[in-house]
Amino acid sequence: MQPTSHRFIDNAHDALANETLQQALGNVRVNFIDKRRIAVEALPEFDDLRKAGREMRDRVLSDLDTHLLAFEAKVKEQGGHVHWCADAESARQTVLKICQEAGAKRVTKGKTMIGEEIGINDFLEANHIEPIETDLGEYIIQLRHETPSHLIAPAVHVTQKQVEETFRKAHRDLDPKRNLDEPSSLLAEAREKLRQRFLSADVGITGANFLVAETGTSVIVTNEGNGDLTQTLPRVHIALASIDKVVPTLEDLTVLLRLLARSATGQEMSVYTTLSTGPRRADDHDGPGAYHVILLDNGRSKLLGTEKQDLLRCIRCGACLNHCPIYHAVGGHAYGWVYGGPIGAALTPALIGLEETHHLPNASTLCGRCEEVCPMQIPIPNILRHWREEELQRGLAPTAMRRGIGIWAFFARRPALYRLATRIGARMLRNFAGGKGRLAQVPMASALTRGWTDMRDLPAPSGRTFHALYRQHKSQAGRAGE
Amino acid sequence: MSDRDTVLQAIRNHKRPSGAPHLALPVPARGQVAGEARRALFIKMATAAAATVEAVDDPETIPDRIAAYLSSHNLPARLVLSSDPAVANLPWADHPMIAHRTGPATGQDHVALTPAFAAVAETGTLALVSGPETPTTLNFLPEHSLVLLSASAIRGTYEELWREMREATNDGKDWPRTVNLITGPSRSADIEQKLLMGAHGPRKLHILLLND
Numbered sequence: 001m002q003p004t005s006h007r008f009i010d011n012a013h014d015a016l017a018n019e020t021l022q023q024a025l026g027n028v029r030v031n032f033i034d035k036r037r038i039a040v041e042a043l044p045e046f047d048d049l050r051k052a053g054r055e056m057r058d059r060v061l062s063d064l065d066t067h068l069l070a071f072e073a074k075v076k077e078q079g080g081h082v083h084w085c086a087d088a089e090s091a092r093q094t095v096l097k098i099c100q101e102a103g104a105k106r107v108t109k110g111k112t113m114i115g116e117e118i119g120i121n122d123f124l125e126a127n128h129i130e131p132i133e134t135d136l137g138e139y140i141i142q143l144r145h146e147t148p149s150h151l152i153a154p155a156v157h158v159t160q161k162q163v164e165e166t167f168r169k170a171h172r173d174l175d176p177k178r179n180l181d182e183p184s185s186l187l188a189e190a191r192e193k194l195r196q197r198f199l200s201a202d203v204g205i206t207g208a209n210f211l212v213a214e215t216g217t218s219v220i221v222t223n224e225g226n227g228d229l230t231q232t233l234p235r236v237h238i239a240l241a242s243i244d245k246v247v248p249t250l251e252d253l254t255v256l257l258r259l260l261a262r263s264a265t266g267q268e269m270s271v272y273t274t275l276s277t278g279p280r281r282a283d284d285h286d287g288p289g290a291y292h293v294i295l296l297d298n299g300r301s302k303l304l305g306t307e308k309q310d311l312l313r314c315i316r317c318g319a320c321l322n323h324c325p326i327y328h329a330v331g332g333h334a335y336g337w338v339y340g341g342p343i344g345a346a347l348t349p350a351l352i353g354l355e356e357t358h359h360l361p362n363a364s365t366l367c368g369r370c371e372e373v374c375p376m377q378i379p380i381p382n383i384l385r386h387w388r389e390e391e392l393q394r395g396l397a398p399t400a401m402r403r404g405i406g407i408w409a410f411f412a413r414r415p416a417l418y419r420l421a422t423r424i425g426a427r428m429l430r431n432f433a434g435g436k437g438r439l440a441q442v443p444m445a446s447a448l449t450r451g452w453t454d455m456r457d458l459p460a461p462s463g464r465t466f467h468a469l470y471r472q473h474k475s476q477a478g479r480a481g482e
Numbered sequence: 483m484s485d486r487d488t489v490l491q492a493i494r495n496h497k498r499p500s501g502a503p504h505l506a507l508p509v510p511a512r513g514q515v516a517g518e519a520r521r522a523l524f525i526k527m528a529t530a531a532a533a534t535v536e537a538v539d540d541p542e543t544i545p546d547r548i549a550a551y552l553s554s555h556n557l558p559a560r561l562v563l564s565s566d567p568a569v570a571n572l573p574w575a576d577h578p579m580i581a582h583r584t585g586p587a588t589g590q591d592h593v594a595l596t597p598a599f600a601a602v603a604e605t606g607t608l609a610l611v612s613g614p615e616t617p618t619t620l621n622f623l624p625e626h627s628l629v630l631l632s633a634s635a636i637r638g639t640y641e642e643l644w645r646e647m648r649e650a651t652n653d654g655k656d657w658p659r660t661v662n663l664i665t666g667p668s669r670s671a672d673i674e675q676k677l678l679m680g681a682h683g684p685r686k687l688h689i690l691l692l693n694d
Binding site: 063090214277 | 484618
């Protein structure tokens with residue numbers, strides 16, 4: 001997928017002006033947050049599970065090669081295949097080769113973010129293989145030629161009315177006068193359309209929420225059942241996974257399952273958690289004849305041992321998106337690549353480079369809600385700060401910003417000068433504000449501060465700086481203590 | 483260098499030992515119950531996930547109950563069964579009106595009956611495993627999924643389920659192709675976050691809970 005992260009500022013402006021999108025994003029703000037809170041409160045051990053889950057993931061990452069090799073050995077033992085892919089191109093070629101060797105014309109797909117990361121749909125299409133998304137949200141956006149805007153609710157940016165328009169345009173063989181007023185009729189129509197395709201697909205491609213080394217298993221977690229039909233009905237099952245998905249044992253898997261659904265949708269468990277291990281057995285009557293796991297690196301291994309390694313603990317629940325004021329305001333597409341929201345802002349620079357994505361770490365108020373709700377306690381605000389530093393050091397930040405920070409740093413390194421300058425500045429601003437105490441424009445810097453003052457007044461400083469007040473407070477406290 | 487070597491080498495070059503202490507994984511107290519409390523917890527959690535649970539004392543009455551289920555849901559008197567003896571050997575002959583066959587499900591089947599390997603009370607979850615007698619399609623293609631569960635097969639927690647699975651599979655060597663952990667019927671909230679039941683899998687999940 002061609003990233004547009006370098007356009008983040010324009011993307012965000014467009015998103016804020018898009019009334020339909022704003023209406024759709026309203027659903028994120030009201031639904032996810034309460035459901036998660038209720039589910040978390042219903043499990044007293046939730047915080048202990050977070051701590052233990054975090055420690056388990058750190059332990060696995062500290063010895064990742066060993067766990068991946070153990071996983072590979074088990075998959076082989078069960079008659080499956082493991083394909084290691086260093087980058088997206090290698091993963092695309094591997095998937096294509098498996099499809100071609102199976103003589104595949106049609107591929108059904110369960111939801112997979114790795115599939116988005118490697119742009120598998122466009123690639124298969126270009127090679128005359130028809131990819132069909134089967135998750136309802138993914139199906140909707142595939143028909144609309146869009147990408148997911150949320151980790152677990154890919155069509156959260158689409159309104160019901162838009163779904164109806166999309167289905168009327170795509171399903172031309174159906175009665176144009178049919179009633180699609182109810183969401184349930186839209187669902188029934190998609191179910192009917194997709195059912196025919198499930199039964200005629202040659203290859204099924206799913207993601208993998210987790211890989212279990214103990215049994216050589218890929219795990220998917222869904223609510224619809226589409227992923228299960230995808231990995232059960234076709235002759236070949238391909239699971240797309242990144243290298244950070246592996247856990248040692250079924251008990252380790254369980255701690256993550258206990259955290260995932262509660263953090264994502266506020267369910268105790270998602271409806272379907274399915275463990276797939278190898279191809280169908282000799283005496284099975286259904287299931288795929290071949291089982292392949294793609295292990296994709298794509299920039300993850302180089303995060304190991306760095307201050308950004310914590311990102312690899314992510315279990316893709318989407319809680320950070322659901323609680324982020326920036327995501328609420330601009331949605332997922334503004335981030336310009338596969339992963340939106342706080343985790344996207346922190347992870348995308350590592351995967352496709354800071355040159356393309358250097359705006360993303362700035363798309364945060366650093367309010368800290370993302371870290372607070374993260375089931376893996378990923379310090380997202382800290383990681384964003386690291387990227388901001390790197391942005392500045394590498395000269396990627398806009399000139400005005402670099403100069404501004406340069407000027408500030410000049411004063412900040414000279415405390416006496418800093419105090420003098422802030423005293424003068426605060427006094428000047430107070431005088432400009434007159435008796436109102438508010439500024440409609442900042443004199444001499446109106447171009448820089450318009451982003452603030454166009455919408456609201458800037459409260460003028462009271463005239464005394466923090467340092468002055470602090471000194472006064474300390475000397476008073478000192479006297480009181482005597 | 484192959485991609486396999488490249489990836490492994492990169493991991494080995496970058497990985498750092500984790501200084502964190504090895505914490506025991508907590509097991510929620512909720513599921514650590516036995517007997518009637520465990521059975522009651524399973525029913526409560528499964529029902530909360532929108533499954534329906536019907537208690538059965540005598541397995542011989544199951545065909546009667548299924549006949550009643552079919553008629554109350556206006557379903558054709560037709561059914562696909564697992565060939566597991568616990569299901570296939572029930573007195574179906576007493577109900578000549580119900581057409582039934584055994585084997586995997588097709589797109590035409592409306593109702594399936596299959597046995598659960600076990601269940602987990604903690605979350606009201608069924609554990610169904612694939613095998614020659616229990617094809618996975620039975621769990622997903624029909625609109626009505628009927629599952630026979632023995633009360634004695636209900637486990638409190640996932641940890642107990644895994645222990646039992648390891649025992650039943652020769653310490654994992656005979657692990658089945660598919661283990662389905664199923665909590666309620668299929669659903670989607672992909673249209674404006676409105677919860678709709680019966681997305682691709684069954685609209686109804688009906689559990690026949692056999693008191694054994």
